[in-house]
Amino acid sequence: MSKVIKIAMAGEGGQGVQSVAEIIAAAANDEGKECLYIPNFGVEQRGGVSIAFVQISDEAIGAPKFNTGDIVVALSERAVARTLQYVGPQTTFVYDASLNVSAEDLPKNAKRILEIPAVEISKNELSPRVFNIIIMGAVVGATGVISVEGAKLAIEKQLGAKFEKQPKLRELNFSAIDRGIDLVTKAG
């Protein structure tokens, strides 16, 4: 089980956790790795906490979901509460600094807890549109499961059509992923 990198990302509908999960998994696939992405889905298309599970490995992957993640990302207060169950002694737990959570609400048993100002950076430095790509950068930086180039190629593949129309978007997205990586690597 240890050779598989397990990622759980949770947020409110519209925050883009599913698209980020899909891009990360697609990048891993393009690098020839074994990978599996599964969204949680239900009858509530809107209004619920949306969770994405991604696993990446060099070997065949087992069950599509897991009990404990290597990296667990929560992007809303409700998502923090919902993802506590996926946190264990090996987990890096990442949440956004803008969330209204106290130390009480955060996991007690994580290996590492990272508070990152992704909302603030997306609002003030880049654009709210690339909030989820900053998060993607954080995941890539924290796990190293895919290369930065691979991640950028996957973004290009997913959003290339939009970049054609608005070339500035490409730069914006690539800055966002770089900033996301910086956030976790500099956090030590």
Next chain:
Amino acid sequence: MSEKPIQGERRAFLTGNEVVAWAAVASEAEIMFGYPITPQNEIMHYWTRMAPKFNKRFLQTEDEISAGFTTNGGVLAGLKAFTATSGPGNTLMQEPISMAEMMRLPIVTIVQQRGGPSSATVIYSQQEVNLTTHGGNGEGLRIVYSTATHQELFDYTIKAFNTAWKYRFPTFVLGDGYQAKMREPLTIYDPEVRGIEMVPAYKFVGKPGKPGVDRPPTQLRNIFNMEEELFEELGEQFADFEKISPQIAECEQFGCENAEIVVTAHGIVARAAKSAVKDLRERGLKVGYFRPITLRPLPVKELRDTFSRAQKVLVAESANGQFDQLLKYAAYGITTEMVPLFKPGVGINSEDIYDKVMTMLAS
């Protein structure tokens, strides 16, 4: 003649529903009948997207009863026809599937299991095992493959068409909501490049020539006047099924020769079982893995051999014992203890199985 849907073979990264649609196109399926229900909807979506490019057709019916009967009709007319459903749709479809059993029509049905009873969840379960293996009235005969990976979803959808048309029994690919919605890599291929020969379809009705003169008349019945007629017909069907069962039954196993505990699961739960057993064996523990790929017919001989050698068998399933019941019937007379790990309507992860085996070993 339109060109082949898949040239040679290539790696793809797809959801399970897309995989089924690709496999059906590659299998030379000609028409799909269906009625929408989550989590199998995208099979229809992708099929309808691809169908026109390859001269294939689609009909959305008013419900699943009708989808099943039109699939029967397609097959009677000599078309490779299939349908896909889930949950309450699977319940409704049992009526036309019973007809296919009685008349031995080679229909192919994909089931992506969701939670039950009734509408329950649109997400996932392994609670449609009873319905899919034995859902009809009477004691109809059918073949059920339970897949675990996207590669298998592709391979066994192709195989299901061949099994159905070769042996003339309704054939199922039993997946689930997780398989339907998850994305993972697989190799999709033109069956020909793998040396797989597709069994051609043939007409059941509307055949050329005058019946009784140029050819024997076709007699396809789902109703009989006399008890004895039915008894005779069923006798033949049971004998046929028994004869072909060893050729159809499939299983996968490792580490069972000297195992104290054998973990058994089917479908997607087998993935969790497999990785848990690998980890346990790396720790030097005597644990084996046994997975029936066909739930009907079951690989009875292999199952009995393996179960009779083990001290305990752990049965893991996302249902409250449907798979367990099938196993127990097949293992009748074997006294090995069978320990349940049942999570009806909920996924089972590798850690769950690993921990359960560790508890069993400690007790």
